[in-house]
Amino acid sequence: MTRYNPLTKLYNRHYFNRLFINNEQHDQSAEAGMCLVMIDIDYFKDINDTLGHNVGDRILEQVSQVLQHCVRESDVVARWGGEEFVILCQQSSLPLVESLCVRIAERIKRYQFTDNVQLTCSFGVAKLADNEPMMLCFERADRALYRAKAQGRNQMCTDK
Numbered sequence: 001m002t003r004y005n006p007l008t009k010l011y012n013r014h015y016f017n018r019l020f021i022n023n024e025q026h027d028q029s030a031e032a033g034m035c036l037v038m039i040d041i042d043y044f045k046d047i048n049d050t051l052g053h054n055v056g057d058r059i060l061e062q063v064s065q066v067l068q069h070c071v072r073e074s075d076v077v078a079r080w081g082g083e084e085f086v087i088l089c090q091q092s093s094l095p096l097v098e099s100l101c102v103r104i105a106e107r108i109k110r111y112q113f114t115d116n117v118q119l120t121c122s123f124g125v126a127k128l129a130d131n132e133p134m135m136l137c138f139e140r141a142d143r144a145l146y147r148a149k150a151q152g153r154n155q156m157c158t159d160k
């Protein structure tokens with residue numbers, strides 16, 4: 001089974017799921033300080049609709065590079081769906097992960113994307129609680145992302 005999404009070269013959803021979401025065998029020490037970030041490009045459909053699918057694909061590649069560049073080596077980045085990404089940060093904390101999101105947002109703001117496209121992202125953050133299944137933490141991060149979208153996009157929400 002392939003681990004990677006061919007376009008972005010990031011881990012694909014299936015592999016990320018297998019590693020973390022469906023795997024309840026993690027020991028507690030490995031789980032200490034695990035945080036999840038869900039990231040979704042804002043109004044990505046408009047980019048496809050106005051500039052075409054090929055430009056959309058280039059943007060997805062470039063955003064993926066930004067994410068890989070911003071994270072630590074121990075963090076795991078995956079393409080979750082169309083224009084949605086997930087980062088799993090290990091041995092981290094909410095303040096550290098929130099500052100990671102700010103760094104990513106700043107880098108995306110400054111990045112010279114194909115066709116001079118300007119874009120922003122929305123972020124949803126959650127920290128794995130003691131004895132919490134990864135799936136529940138993931139759902140909390142996803143709800144936080146939904147809030148960031150609903151509140152106007154280009155922002156980060158944390159589920160505390």
Ligand SMILES: Nc1nc2c(ncn2[C@@H]2O[C@H](COP(=O)(O)OP(=O)(O)OP(=O)(O)O)[C@@H](O)[C@H]2O)c(=O)[nH]1
Pocket residue numbers: 007040041042043044045046048052053054055056057060081082083149153
């Ligand atoms: N170019 C390209 N587009 C994709 C790919 N996968 C999904 N998409 C597009 O991503 C777009 C997602 O659109 P929406 O879910 O409406 O989200 P959005 O326009 O980003 O709006 P918000 O998320 O609400 O800010 C759709 O137009 C999909 O066709 C892909 O691999 N390449």
